[in-house]
Amino acid sequence: MKKVLISIVSMTLALSMLAGCGTAGSKKNDNKDETKTTATNTKKSDKKGILVISFGTSYADTRKVTIEAVEEKVKNTFKDYEVKRAFTSKIIRKKLKERDNIIVDSPEEALSKMQKEGFSEIYVQPLHIMPGIEYDEVKEVVDKFNDKKAFDKLVLGRPLLYRAEDYKIAADAFKKQLPKLNKDQAVAIMGHGTEHPSNSSYALFQYALEEKGMGNILVGTVEGYPTVDNVVRRLKEKGIKEVTLMPFMLVAGDHANNDMAGDEKDSWKNVLKSNGFKVNTYIHGLGENEDIREIYIQHIKDSIDGNPLKEEK
Template identity: 50%
Template sequence: MKKAIIVASFGTSYENALKNSIEVIEKEIEENFNEYDIFRAFTSHRIIKKLKVTKNIHISTPEEVLEKLYEEGYDEVIIQPLHIIPGEEYDYIKNIKKEFKEKFSSIKIGRPIFYYQGVEGVPDDYSLFIKSIDNILKENKNVILFGHGTAHPSASVYGCIQTVLEDEGYENAFVGTVEGYPSLDNVLNRLKRKNIKEVLLMPLMVVAGDHVLNDMASEEEDSWKTILESEGIKVNLFMKGLGEIREFRNLYIDRIEDVINDRYKKVGRTKKGIKNENTNNFVKL
């Protein structure tokens, strides 16, 4: 029986970001699941096109990889997204799964980094993430987590991260996003209320790519670093993607193991209550 794992990331056109984060994650997945063949896919068609035009590098989309696997006679497929939130890219992967579900005996999707929290019988993904960067949060008094943001309803994830951080005692860790809420203005207001004058600015992103190098850390007048410094705040930079942190990478290994062992199936809603498909137990509403 031929089995495959597709490691599906948004992608990056920055060679160092690809090498230091995505490739390391792929290698560790291969080492931990050697009975599976590992394949790369990017969900950003824009980045795929850019790499093709500028560097003559071809990266497949998830559907292209699935079509290839079908033609080569694979039976079981796991798609593990490297996405942080269950947003548009995750919806894209779920829709592709539906298109290909009849072509394989089994096709499953792992969950992104932020998915469950506070639900009985499933992991507290937000808390597990915080634990994975615990050393950084403890070694630095004030930390800003620089996220991407989205217009998708999953943008609520970022506010939830902020709340869980505070619940777990990290009251001087602040979440902000480039595109959405909380914004840099929201973060600045929190810093000013606490009279904070020095921060560590680090990515809430798997790779340290374009957003990190330009929007977060550059000397341009509209970068977060420049704006924070103009407010009299000293900025220390953490110039690594989350994928460069071993404890964070382990979160993906755990998710694949959960899929293989059919743990933590999605909690669904019924007319009678909430059904946990893993236990077939109902919780009255």
């Protein structure tokens, strides 16, 4: 009987040791699998994207034919890239969310999401007209993400007007949307204007227009210099009788519809009429101009080619 008990105990101990070895082996294999999974999850993605940034607009009709039209052209041109959108205007984003339930990211929100989604290469293309306050703010966001090395490559492109050559190219593109003018007819274009030093861009664009033979195209701004009063004075000096008003902005939004062509006493339309001019209005944003869209496409190509600011090499 004693021998039988000893045999049973011995067998039990042997089976326990075998089970322990099996469990240890299983845990070891599980650890290997876990390590393998972790390595797979931390492997860098090769996702490439283009973030198109504009001020934004709450006018759905002009958004479709300007901002969305540019974005669609970007998608069709750069098929290997995923195209995202961001608006810089907090007011516009808030209005779209509350009124239309449309959610649009800020530049920082968009880049944060792209980082979480595993993008490694991103080109940021602003649809702003010049390197003013909005552009500077976008640059600060891009610099912030570059400082923390959030992406393998994050490049900020230039706005419509940046280098002197950009002004000449933009003048040629703008010419395509002008009506035929007699000597007593002119076009007055309304830029936004800014307190930023880049407000001088409007003077440079005026020079570019005149160099291209468009002396009867006069540049003014709604929130900067030159003002509509400066435009009126120059129109009178030139002996102009009839004026067509055009927005020099990506979209034909609030400024174009109200400050330029509205029925208020101080709108450009009524200021010109009160000064004896016959007035026509052209309420279309620059984003509707196919040649302007092509300029933004070229700026993205410059970024991909490694020269986003078109610096001389």
